[in-house]
Amino acid sequence: MEDLLHEVGNGVSWITLNRPEAMNAVTWDQRERIITLLAEASADPDVRAVVVTATGRGFCAGADLRGTPSSDERVPDERVPGGHVPGERVPGERVPGDVARTIRQGAQRFIGAVLDCEKPVIAAVNGTAAGIGAHLAFACDLVLAAESAKFIEVFVRRGLVPDGGGAYLLPRLIGPQRAKELMFFGDAVTAHDARELGLVNRVVAAEELEKTAREWAERLAQGPTRALALTKQLVNASLDADRAAAFAAEAAAQEINMTTRDANEGVASFVERRTPRYEGR
Secondary structure (H helix, E strand, C coil), rough: CCCEEEEEECEEEEECCCCCCHHHCCCCHHHHHHHHHHHHHHHHHHCEEEEECCCCCCECCCCCHHHHHCCCCCCCCCCCCCCCCCCCCCCCCCCHHHHHHHHHHHHHHHHHHHHHHHEEEEECCCCCEEEHHHHHHHHHEEEEECCCCCCEEEHHHCCCCCCHHHHHHHHHHHHHHHHHHHHHHHEEEEHHHHHHHHHCCCEEEEEHHHHHHHHHHHHHHCCCCCHHHHHHHHHHHHHHCHHHHHHHHHHHHHHHHCCCCCHHHHHHHHHHCCCCCCCCC
């Protein structure tokens, strides 16, 4: 059984985690495949929206590191007392920089791929989203959640600091005080409470989740794709920029967008009083 399903139809790239027996805890291989699929979606003009979802009762229960490749070891050239080689690691030894490098190349790169995808990304959260699974959902542009879904900042339960951009994402979505409450206590947040907090756009019955995600994605896929990409970039950057920088970025985005076919079609359709027909170009 494939642990990651992928299909493209009606301009939408569907990425489905498929390890229901593990509550879709994401493996190294799955993570790398998703990063690749998001990059391919950005580059493919025929893909105009992305949906990330999962099978079974869990959306993503965090990271499953059991399949993570080991760090490269340096080639030995001479033996030293104790049987080790200069520059060679003692098995199980951790040296300064290892953890930070793992986080940068792993969880942060994973979440960054969602934020940087040039197409709108929808999370269709079918069940528990914990740890990096919660951050995967929160990094998406729109979040749909089944009524049974719940979100857990599980790191504190393990004595860990949040990774995968959690301390970056949550304050921007719900403010620092509420972000700290979720991260300090690690309590499960229901789908309806997540919506009240501002983490979820809409809560639907479980049997309506796929249908609603498909409707939203296909509606986005019929929109002005380049304008949506530029809008995503502007919004994502807005909280990190002062007014002058934000206004300059907005003006530059307008300049770029006005060179697209869809912008010309949008103006023409308004003048001609008809429904626009966007091509995503």
